[in-house]
Amino acid sequence: MTSILWFKRDLRVDDHPALDRVISFDEPILCLYIVEPDLWRQPDASFRQYRFLEESLRDLRLSLQKRGADLVVRTGDAVAVLDDLVEQHRCLRLVSHEETGNAWTYARDKRVAAWARGRGLPWIEVPQCGVVRRLAARSGWQSTRDRFMKEPCLSAPMRIEAVTAQSAPCPTPADLGLDADGIRKPQPGGRRAGRDCLMSFLEYRGQPYRRAMSSPLEGARACSRLSPHLALGTLSVREAVQATRRQQERGRHGGWSGSLKSFQARLAWRDHFMQKLEDQPDIEHRCLHPAYEGLRPTEPDQARLEAWQAGETGMPFVDACMRSLRATGWLNFRMRAMVMSVASYHLWLDWRSSGHHLARMFTDYEPGIHWSQVQMQSGTTGMNTIRIYNPVKQGLDQDRAGAFTRQWLPELSAVPDQFLQEPWKWDGAGQLLGRRYPEPIVDVKAAARAARDAVWAVRRSDGFRPVAQRIVQKHASRKSPSRRGRSGKSAAKRSAQMSFDF
Numbered sequence: 001m002t003s004i005l006w007f008k009r010d011l012r013v014d015d016h017p018a019l020d021r022v023i024s025f026d027e028p029i030l031c032l033y034i035v036e037p038d039l040w041r042q043p044d045a046s047f048r049q050y051r052f053l054e055e056s057l058r059d060l061r062l063s064l065q066k067r068g069a070d071l072v073v074r075t076g077d078a079v080a081v082l083d084d085l086v087e088q089h090r091c092l093r094l095v096s097h098e099e100t101g102n103a104w105t106y107a108r109d110k111r112v113a114a115w116a117r118g119r120g121l122p123w124i125e126v127p128q129c130g131v132v133r134r135l136a137a138r139s140g141w142q143s144t145r146d147r148f149m150k151e152p153c154l155s156a157p158m159r160i161e162a163v164t165a166q167s168a169p170c171p172t173p174a175d176l177g178l179d180a181d182g183i184r185k186p187q188p189g190g191r192r193a194g195r196d197c198l199m200s201f202l203e204y205r206g207q208p209y210r211r212a213m214s215s216p217l218e219g220a221r222a223c224s225r226l227s228p229h230l231a232l233g234t235l236s237v238r239e240a241v242q243a244t245r246r247q248q249e250r251g252r253h254g255g256w257s258g259s260l261k262s263f264q265a266r267l268a269w270r271d272h273f274m275q276k277l278e279d280q281p282d283i284e285h286r287c288l289h290p291a292y293e294g295l296r297p298t299e300p301d302q303a304r305l306e307a308w309q310a311g312e313t314g315m316p317f318v319d320a321c322m323r324s325l326r327a328t329g330w331l332n333f334r335m336r337a338m339v340m341s342v343a344s345y346h347l348w349l350d351w352r353s354s355g356h357h358l359a360r361m362f363t364d365y366e367p368g369i370h371w372s373q374v375q376m377q378s379g380t381t382g383m384n385t386i387r388i389y390n391p392v393k394q395g396l397d398q399d400r401a402g403a404f405t406r407q408w409l410p411e412l413s414a415v416p417d418q419f420l421q422e423p424w425k426w427d428g429a430g431q432l433l434g435r436r437y438p439e440p441i442v443d444v445k446a447a448a449r450a451a452r453d454a455v456w457a458v459r460r461s462d463g464f465r466p467v468a469q470r471i472v473q474k475h476a477s478r479k480s481p482s483r484r485g486r487s488g489k490s491a492a493k494r495s496a497q498m499s500f501d502f
């Protein structure tokens with residue numbers, strides 16, 4: 001008799017609650033990964049994500065082999081693969097982590113659940129982070145998450161009693177129809193790379209984190225860069241939380257304390273945003289506040305979309321970010337928020353088309369964070385303050401010396417520093433714009449003003465507020481009362497921040 005451990009986005013053996021559970025049954029385990037071609041045909045899937053996955057699977061296989069097991073890789077539809085294995089190996093149960101994925105994996109999991117029920121096979125899904133399935137209400141969620149994070153990390157088993165089964169090599173990206181997508185400096189995948197990333201961040205890279213996280217140049221090193229590892233589970237978020245806590249307890253000075261605190265907050269935001277998608281899977285496809293549906297044309301202006309994707313909008317800082325993203329698969333939070341905001345406000349593109357492009361470009365694509373953030377930066381949630389980033393100001397603030405912009409836009413080398421973010425104001429613009437670099441495709445100020453007016457018109461419309469209040473009730477973060485400030489005023493202020501900023 002056998003149990004199947006179905007690896008999904010939990011590609012490790014350390015701190016692995018589903019592995020721990022399956023071992024407790026004291027039966028041989030079949031360790032399985034299914035490459036699902038249909039998943040890789042979705043509009044949010046990309047070559048760079050698959051490359052990272054392949055590296056992570058290689059590492060997982062080695063970890064399993066060290067413990068006397070192996071990874072069985074199969075390609076195909078999950079139900080068909082599972083059915084075949086259950087038949088062949090007389091499996092008693094299926095165990096996996098609880099996945100909060102995209103709409104496609106959600107539908108697939110429903111099919112798997114129906115199939116398992118039909119066969120009378122128990123499917124045990126085990127949480128691996130602070131996201132709570134079938135959450136009744138947001139109040140108290142934070143303490144549940146904190147309790148999970150305080151529980152000791154689970155050690156990797158010394159040995160795994162395993163069942164072997166025929167395994168196939170992973171399909172190539174081309175087999176899955178994934179074309180090379182311009183990635184030139186990919187982040188390495190796999191558990192070992194994830195551990196190195198965490199350790200180097202906590203030992204030395206993270207010291208300037210709080211100050212430097214929004215700088216496009218410094219942030220690439222000062223941010224943890226853990227996101228793709230957390231997305232594929234080569235590291236557990238609890239391992240990151242606890243390793244950070246140990247560093248906090250060392251009481252280090254020189255900026256460390258603020259940086260580690262900010263980092264812990266972001267690890268908590270991760271679960272908070274993923275919880276939104278868990279609670280409302282349709283936020284990947286529908287405006288959280290329905291009044292925004294149809295505000296922007298559903299068919300996006302193709303020329304604008306393509307210019308934005310290619311880094312050819314004529315707004316230098318936006319273009320530098322988009323080109324850098326294409327080459328590296330990563331941007332810091334501020335730059336992600338700005339490029340999304342420009343797409344949704346200045347270029348007036350529907351968030352679904354621009355959001356899919358960004359999803360493909362992010363090696364760390366995490367649907368729960370992504371779609372919540374995409375909607376937040378597009379002003380369609382009904383619960384967040386409208387924030388329209390000014391790309392010229394962002395360039396001046398975050399790339400003061402212009403080194404990042406110049407690195408990605410060599411065609412601007414002749415532009416003097418003071419005009420770098422607004423080359424249209426430079427005397428020599430006639431020789432440059434419309435020739436080697438585009439004129440801005442919109443008037444930055446006028447486009448922002450028009451967008452703000454249109455969004456506020458929706459906000460002021462009849463019936464907007466009661467729906468917005470229900471959304472806040474369902475999704476806004478609420479700390480437990482004991483952790484709020486005692487003064488009514490500061491408590492109200494903080495709770496407003498928690499509700500509206502996140």
Ligand SMILES: Cc1cc2nc3c(=O)[nH]c(=O)nc-3n(C[C@H](O)[C@H](O)[C@H](O)COP(=O)(O)OP(=O)(O)OC[C@H]3O[C@@H](n4cnc5c(N)ncnc54)[C@H](O)[C@@H]3O)c2cc1C
Binds near residue numbers: 213273377
């Ligand atoms: C439009 C948009 C789309 C985004 N899409 C994704 C995505 O697909 N995948 C993804 O992991 N992050 C996404 N983010 C959040 C954030 O930008 C990235 O997590 C971060 O830049 C990753 O780099 P890092 O690991 O070095 O982050 P760090 O700053 O070192 O943070 C550590 C971890 O905390 C979490 N985190 C950080 N910032 C946030 C945040 N604002 N909200 C929720 N969790 C956060 C991530 O898991 C991150 O790996 C998005 C943000 C925006 C504005």
